[in-house]
Amino acid sequence: MPYLQKLEERGKLRIWLVDGSYIRGHIDEEFTNFGQHYRYQYIPEHEFWIARDAEHDEHQFFVEHLLVEHRLMAKGIQRPRL
DSSP: OOEEEEEEEETTEEEEEEOHHHHHHHTOTTOOSEEETTTSTTSOTTEEEEETTSOGGGHHHHHHHHHHHHHHHHTTOOOOOO
16 A cells, blocks of 8 residues: 555645555556646545655645645646646
8 A cells, every 4th residue: 555644634635645656666657746636546536645755845835736736626627738
């Protein structure tokens, strides 16, 4: 399992530190430093995952990004394809 430590809760959302290497090796080789359900269907709907190998000082940036992304995608707004 990829879960390492629950970092915090924000309402219904649980933010987890996860083993990014495990995820990339066993679940999804495209997983980056962070993610949420509407981008990665294998992440439970009310969870945000932040990879352990991400820089610690970036965690709050990732959480803020995920909050916006999750809210918009829950409304049906898709992120643009690059």
